[in-house]
Amino acid sequence: MLDSPDNYRIEYRSVGKQFVNIQSTGNHDEFIIAVKEVDLAVRDGEVVSLIGPSGCGKSTLLNMGSGLYQPSAGDIYVDEERVDRPNAHVGFMLQKDLLLAWRTIRKNIEFGLEIQGVPAIIRNERSSELLEKCRLSGFEEHYPHQLSGGMRQRAALARTLAADPSVLLLDEPFSALDAQTKMILQQDLAETLAAEKKTALFITHDLAESVALSDRVFVMSQRPGTIIEEIDIDLPLRENPLARRHDWQKDVAVYVTRLMELLHVGELASEVEI
Amino acid sequence: MSDQTKAKPNGIQGGIGASIAVAVVFLIGWEWGPGFFNIPPYIIPPASSVYFEFFHAIEKENLFFHTGITLLETIAGFIIGSLMGMIIGYILGISPKAEFVFSPYILALQIAPKVAFAPLFVVWFGFTVYPKILVAVLIVFFPIMVNVLGAIRTVDPDMVNLARTFNATRWQIFKMIEFRDAMPPLFSGLRIGATLAIIGVAVGEMVGGSEGLGAVLIFGGGSGNTALTFVAIIMLTVVGILAYVAVVLVEKRVLHYLPRSEFNSI
Ligand SMILES: Nc1ncnc2c1ncn2[C@@H]1O[C@H](COP(=O)(O)OP(=O)(O)OP(=O)(O)O)[C@@H](O)[C@H]1O
Numbered sequence: 061m062l063d064s065p066d067n068y069r070i071e072y073r074s075v076g077k078q079f080v081n082i083q084s085t086g087n088h089d090e091f092i093i094a095v096k097e098v099d100l101a102v103r104d105g106e107v108v109s110l111i112g113p114s115g116c117g118k119s120t121l122l123n124m125g126s127g128l129y130q131p132s133a134g135d136i137y138v139d140e141e142r143v144d145r146p147n148a149h150v151g152f153m154l155q156k157d158l159l160l161a162w163r164t165i166r167k168n169i170e171f172g173l174e175i176q177g178v179p180a181i182i183r184n185e186r187s188s189e190l191l192e193k194c195r196l197s198g199f200e201e202h203y204p205h206q207l208s209g210g211m212r213q214r215a216a217l218a219r220t221l222a223a224d225p226s227v228l229l230l231d232e233p234f235s236a237l238d239a240q241t242k243m244i245l246q247q248d249l250a251e252t253l254a255a256e257k258k259t260a261l262f263i264t265h266d267l268a269e270s271v272a273l274s275d276r277v278f279v280m281s282q283r284p285g286t287i288i289e290e291i292d293i294d295l296p297l298r299e300n301p302l303a304r305r306h307d308w309q310k311d312v313a314v315y316v317t318r319l320m321e322l323l324h325v326g327e328l329a330s331e332v333e334i
Numbered sequence: 335m336s337d338q339t340k341a342k343p344n345g346i347q348g349g350i351g352a353s354i355a356v357a358v359v360f361l362i363g364w365e366w367g368p369g370f371f372n373i374p375p376y377i378i379p380p381a382s383s384v385y386f387e388f389f390h391a392i393e394k395e396n397l398f399f400h401t402g403i404t405l406l407e408t409i410a411g412f413i414i415g416s417l418m419g420m421i422i423g424y425i426l427g428i429s430p431k432a433e434f435v436f437s438p439y440i441l442a443l444q445i446a447p448k449v450a451f452a453p454l455f456v457v458w459f460g461f462t463v464y465p466k467i468l469v470a471v472l473i474v475f476f477p478i479m480v481n482v483l484g485a486i487r488t489v490d491p492d493m494v495n496l497a498r499t500f501n502a503t504r505w506q507i508f509k510m511i512e513f514r515d516a517m518p519p520l521f522s523g524l525r526i527g528a529t530l531a532i533i534g535v536a537v538g539e540m541v542g543g544s545e546g547l548g549a550v551l552i553f554g555g556g557s558g559n560t561a562l563t564f565v566a567i568i569m570l571t572v573v574g575i576l577a578y579v580a581v582v583l584v585e586k587r588v589l590h591y592l593p594r595s596e597f598n599s600i
């Protein structure tokens with residue numbers, strides 16, 4: 061495997077982050093250490109999931125990767141450039157679709173390009189292409205409230221892809237969707253990522269989703285969060301998660317069980333038992 | 335069960351019918367009620383005498399001239415007050431520091447009854463249109479500023495972050511997100527402002543000068559022509575409704591992208 065650093069699209073080097081504790085009193089700590097000593101690298105074209113207990117700092121890691129805020133310790137590199145502010149290499153997508161209610165779907169997809177000053181003709185070409193690819197043709201002149209949750213999230217993905225980022229950072233993009241819509245969107249995303257050869261770092265709480273969609277899974281500890289395990293998913297069909305789930309059911313189940321053990325899901329469940 | 339299938343159109347027609355019935359009962363009560371209770375016409379003139387006074391006032395008192403003056407002052411006060419409310423609201427919304435510095439003074443001004451400034455403005459500007467416009471400006475300013483300020487403050491920070499991940503400048507964030515996101519609350523403020531502008535103008539006219547519906551109102555009251563004061567009140571209401579409807583029409587155009595249910599029909 062090529063593992064020279066220049067093959068990394070995004071790389072976290074001993075990254076730490078602490079926040080000022082707002083409720084800080086005499087007997088509380090002055091800082092909340094969200095994450096510490098995180099080393100993590102994603103190779104070109106790879107899709108990597110990040111899982112961990114709630115509040116362990118996953119979103120914090122992604123926000124730092126997108127340049128929204130700075131690490132307190134360590135550095136993050138995207139395409140070998142140190143990330144010190146938001147930049148066009150990184151695309152960002154959240155659980156909320158964040159579509160702008162006053163823009164049509166087409167205008168929403170073009171939002172990032174418009175900010176970056178891309179001329180209207182090129183914007184239009186690009187959005188037409190993505191409307192097609194994200195199966196939103198016919199809805200370009202609709203407003204967000206006229207679309208279903210799944211379609212809105214597809215539009216958000218199209219908006220992220222429109223700026224042609226080399227790394228996608230996805231923070232639980234499907235967790236607000238119903239089970240069926242979610243599987244369809246996972247399929248869409250996996251196909252798109254494979255077809256466009258995009259690199260992605262993907263946060264999820266759905267263990268099966270992480271196994272179905274990724275090449276590798278990083279497991280984080282409770283806060284202060286750090287990477288406790290890195291698991292290679294040695295299964296084919298990353299571009300087709302439905303088939304992966306179906307044809308490799310047993311292996312997927314084994315990986316999921318392994319992840320459950322690492323996250324102590326069983327023990328936590330028995331603790332809260334009545 | 336054929337009753338039920340027709341229930342809806344019948345319901346609406348019934349509603350309109352009931353509204354008209356209320357108007358008829360009201361007019362009948364107004365016309366014959368005062369006589370029935372022995373209330374003299376200089377206290378409550380019957381509906382018909384107000385109706386005739388309306389035509390009389392058009393000829394003898396130049397009613398439409400005064401209405402026009404009031405309408406123009408209302409429009410001027412409303413537009414200037416809204417623009418100032420918007421500008422200050424945006425600035426304070428974007429700069430927490432500015433809000434911190436100015437908020438005590440703004441609060442004090444907001445609590446002060448603005449119409450009480452009317453006599454002072456007359457002293458400053460004489461019997462011109464300016465004191466009237468100025469009172470309207472003061473009254474209109476606050477609800478709009480408060481709504482805009484609150485709306486800018488509550489813009490979803492994730493939305494701003496989204497723009498930031500595309501490397502948006504501060505101006506782009508304002509123009510493409512904050513300004514647009516604050517539109518619906520802005521229009522609620524403009525609706526309130528449209529109904530308040532007429533109050534400021536009427537008070538200004540009542541305090542000083544001989545032009546406008548407020549002056550007509552005072553003249554009618556002073557000369558014992560109660561019917562004329564009723565005419566003036568009705569015309570003031572008409573001007574207020576015109577301003578309000580104008581705002582609602584603009585709002586419907588600008589906020590066309592909102593789902594129907596988020597519209598207030600009134
Ligand atoms: N801006 C902030 N200021 C202060 N503390 C913060 C801030 N952002 C996050 N934190 C704290 O950092 C910790 C990690 O938060 P983060 O949102 O990264 O967790 P997460 O792993 O994404 O959780 P979840 O799975 O629930 O989304 C939390 O304890 C949170 O309270």
Ligand SMILES: [Mg+2]
Pocket residue numbers: 118119120231
């Ligand atoms: Mg999170």
